[in-house]
Amino acid sequence: MLDKEAAFPTITVTSNAASLQDHAVQDHVVQDPALAATTQTRKADHIRICLQDNIECREVTTGLERYRFVHNCLPDLNRDEIDLTTQFLGKTLGSPVLISSMTGGTEQAKQINYRLAEVAQQYNLAMGVGSQRVAVEKPELMPTFDVRAIAPEIALFANIGAVQLNYSYGVDECRQLIDGLQANALILHLNPLQECIQPEGDVNFKGLLNKVEELCRQLSIPVIAKEVGNGISGAMAQRLIDAGITAIDVAGAGGTSWAKVESERAENPIQHQLGITFADWGIPTADCLRQVRDIAPTVPLIASGGIRDGLEVAKAIALGADLVGLARPFLQAACDSEAALHERVELLLAELKTVLFCTNAATPNDLRKGERLKQI
DSSP states (O other): OOOHHHHSOOOOOOTTOOOSSOOOOOSSSOOOHHHHHHHHHHHHHHHHHHTSSTTBOSSSOOSGGGEEEOOOSSOSSOGGGOOOOEEETTEEESSSEEEOOOOOSSHHHHHHHHHHHHHHHHHTOEEEOOOOHHHHHSGGGGGGTOOTTTOTTSOEEEEEEGGGGGTTOOHHHHHHHHHHHTOSEEEEEEOHHHHHHSTTOOOOOTTHHHHHHHHHHHOSSOEEEEESSSOOOHHHHHHHHHTTOOEEEOOOBSSBOHHHHHHHTOSSHHHHHHHHHTTTOSOBHHHHHHHHHHHOTTSOEEEOSSOOSHHHHHHHHHTTOSEEEEOHHHHHHHHHOHHHHHHHHHHHHHHHHHHHHHTTOSSGGGGGSTTOEEEO
């Protein structure tokens, strides 16, 4: 039995804290202490900056505000019997909520991940870990990602930056990070804009789709393609699916702007201005959902990117999402306290249940039926 007071102390975000979106993990990569230190510093910067208020998109929105549910004044339901149970990639989940990939790589990050994993286990939520590249550069940091002992039953997703496949990373390294987590799926995150602005960005994306296809062919678990906040269009989703990607996480624009985050870390005026110029770049989350669902009616689909409450979770489901990911709201709560994180989850699920009840939907899938959601 885990001693919660010891395992989940108050988390102080310092310059050693860990990042929300980074890159990959490998074993045969040269373990350069200077490179590892750079990655850890970047991760610390990311989590510190992502807790600020000024890194949200301002001009572009998720697009979810363009939709409104039709209220049902006499639902033929008992609210207490509403069932949030969801199937995703062969796993039964307690609700259609994903704790999106956030962090790992330092002691503070370990505390955050343990806290997130504990709540994921209690509510049977899916969870993705942050990018694991730092654990290749410094293998002793892998335990900061490994939450299986905390959450033995959850759907757990490993995470690597797809671009790292062009930087000496391959199938063996992906298997290493999957095995290290006993993961149920692998997230390949796609972040070309972030890499352009990041001081130490990896910008060679040439021929990457072929390597993604080879990876999908050789791995025995599902591979999820995920953007980091600029969106996946219908056309690009089709190419990824054709390459063997099992599921799509659209991660559209309207929430955290990684261009803004990297602008805050800029080492020169050009990098800083690039982040400002492209702060609102991307495809709104709602538009991504509609595009991908139109071209792929049955592909497992995750909505993320600026989702902040249960009402928005419900809208994303009504637009075609099977699972809905949130990152920043969970990060903020987890850095506050264990109690705050539990309260955040309880509120989120209560909001979702309220939408279902007031639209006469007994299950999340029912939100897609009939004329429950209208564009305004």
